[in-house]
Amino acid sequence: MSSTTADLKRIDNQFIHPWEDIAKLGQNQRTVVDKGDGVYVYDSDGKRLLDGPGGMWCVNIGYRREEMAQAIYDQIMQLPYTSPWSTTSAPAVKFSQALAAEAPGDLNHVFFTTGGSTAVDSALRFVQFYNNMRAKPEKKRIISHKKGYHGSTYLSASVSGKERDKSALDFADELVHHIDPPHSMWKREDQSDAEFLDQCVANLENAILEIGADRCAVFVAEPILASGGVIVPPEGYHARCLEICRKYDMLYLSDEVVTSFGRLGHCFASEAVFGIQPDIITNAKGLTSAYIPMGAFLVSDRLLDEVKQLGGDSAIFSSGFTYSGHPVAAVAGLKNLEIMKREKMFEHVQEVGPYMQQQLQTLRDIPIVSDVRGIGLMGCVECELNAGDSDLAMDYEIGDRIDKHCQALGLIVRPMINMCVMSPPLTITRQQIDEMISILRQGIEMAMQDCIDEGIWSLEQAS
Numbered sequence: 001m002s003s004t005t006a007d008l009k010r011i012d013n014q015f016i017h018p019w020e021d022i023a024k025l026g027q028n029q030r031t032v033v034d035k036g037d038g039v040y041v042y043d044s045d046g047k048r049l050l051d052g053p054g055g056m057w058c059v060n061i062g063y064r065r066e067e068m069a070q071a072i073y074d075q076i077m078q079l080p081y082t083s084p085w086s087t088t089s090a091p092a093v094k095f096s097q098a099l100a101a102e103a104p105g106d107l108n109h110v111f112f113t114t115g116g117s118t119a120v121d122s123a124l125r126f127v128q129f130y131n132n133m134r135a136k137p138e139k140k141r142i143i144s145h146k147k148g149y150h151g152s153t154y155l156s157a158s159v160s161g162k163e164r165d166k167s168a169l170d171f172a173d174e175l176v177h178h179i180d181p182p183h184s185m186w187k188r189e190d191q192s193d194a195e196f197l198d199q200c201v202a203n204l205e206n207a208i209l210e211i212g213a214d215r216c217a218v219f220v221a222e223p224i225l226a227s228g229g230v231i232v233p234p235e236g237y238h239a240r241c242l243e244i245c246r247k248y249d250m251l252y253l254s255d256e257v258v259t260s261f262g263r264l265g266h267c268f269a270s271e272a273v274f275g276i277q278p279d280i281i282t283n284a285k286g287l288t289s290a291y292i293p294m295g296a297f298l299v300s301d302r303l304l305d306e307v308k309q310l311g312g313d314s315a316i317f318s319s320g321f322t323y324s325g326h327p328v329a330a331v332a333g334l335k336n337l338e339i340m341k342r343e344k345m346f347e348h349v350q351e352v353g354p355y356m357q358q359q360l361q362t363l364r365d366i367p368i369v370s371d372v373r374g375i376g377l378m379g380c381v382e383c384e385l386n387a388g389d390s391d392l393a394m395d396y397e398i399g400d401r402i403d404k405h406c407q408a409l410g411l412i413v414r415p416m417i418n419m420c421v422m423s424p425p426l427t428i429t430r431q432q433i434d435e436m437i438s439i440l441r442q443g444i445e446m447a448m449q450d451c452i453d454e455g456i457w458s459l460e461q462a463s
């Protein structure tokens with residue numbers, strides 16, 4: 001390790017990173033990532049690493065796009081900022097128009113935010129506003145999934161349902177009700193696919209009946225639960241849930257922060273992959289491929305028309321950010337979409353996505369691999385030492401070891417506890433997928449061997 005790298009790591013230990021274990025502050029040895037090119041990043045010692053998670057499901061067009069840098073530079077020289085309250089800019093106007101054109105149905109209105117959490121938070125505030133305008137102030141409950149992730153502001157974190165994140169912080173529990181996710185691992189052996197689907201949908205309807213439909217405002221769902229471990233719902237789930245929402249006068253918010261902008265081979269996945277036209281879609285991440293932070297929610301003509309009619313002389317949605325519609329971020333968004341279309345990236349994902357899934361499935365023969373699932377360019381390899389009796393410390397143990405080995409072999413995995421999530425840049429080739437899977441196999445097998453050698457686990461314990 002060079003002295004510069006050592007210094008950077010030492011000084012970095014003063015900073016509080018997301019999900020920091022404060023008890024271990026000062027001991028972390030985070031990789032210093034120095035540069036990126038295509039699907040690879042390079043650490044500060046020059047080591048090349050294939051970026052398995054694609055940043056955090058966000059560097060969709062890949063690293064080091066010169067024309068993107070140029071567009072950002074030009075916009076900064078032209079106009080780096082203007083207030084979204086009293087003025088607008090051509091990039092913000094053009095980008096909102098482009099998003100509305102890509103979005104399903106009548107989702108023609110765009111509200112720009114600074115990232116995914118603020119997109120979800122703002123969209124939920126819009127739902128509250130909508131029901132207040134309809135003189136239904138009691139209609140405020142939000143239903144979402146256990147294992148769902150929707151962000152890190154107070155409201156978006158409250159809507160998130162990852163149990164393992166809920167131990168030491170406060171949440172707006174009075175506003176949220178979590179239902180079981182449609183997780184195929186939880187399907188009983190005696191259940192048919194149709195029965196399992198019915199049960200998943202009944203979870204939503206039963207929750208509404210229990211709370212009272214007049215108190216339920218919105219169902220918030222990721223098309224695929226991303227950070228919860230790439231949970232792919234049974235076919236027809238979202239369409240059936242939308243029907244339930246319509247039946248009980250609830251809105252459907254599709255959180256496409258991860259699934260939009262090509263991850264599943266389409267600009268938006270809600271309609272193209274799942275056949276639904278939600279009332280609201282949130283997005284971020286691939287929206288600008290992370291070159292500049294930005295988020296947005298899109299809302300339907302129908303809802304806005306209703307608010308307009310009900311509001312009379314005044315219907316002020318008192319919510320927004322200094323950086324809403326930031327011109328430089330909007331230019332990055334426009335350039336991102338232009339590159340995706342010109343390079344036929346959605347079609348490319350439709351072609352290589354199934355190949356990645358097929359190759360990931362070959363890892364099932366490793367004894368500690370308990371499940372492999374995914375769709376498009378989202379995949380998850382779940383590893384467990386105590387299959388069926390998951391223990392947080394053991395799960396961290398195996399995840400950390402996989403991380404260490406894969407990184408030494410040239411692949412960033414950064415497992416979410418014990419789940420190796422792969423969501424590489426959309427430009428990944430078949431050959432690079434082979435490289436990714438081959439390293440992942442070696443990393444998992446080496447981590448398993450460590451556990452055997454250290455007496456933590458034995459092959460007899462494999463399920």
Ligand SMILES: Cc1ncc(COP(=O)(O)O)c(C=O)c1O
Pocket residue numbers: 115116117118120149150151152222226227255256257258284285
């Ligand atoms: C589905 C989903 N929604 C919202 C968010 C929050 O986005 P951000 O981290 O940009 O605030 C995330 C982040 O991972 C996400 O996966």
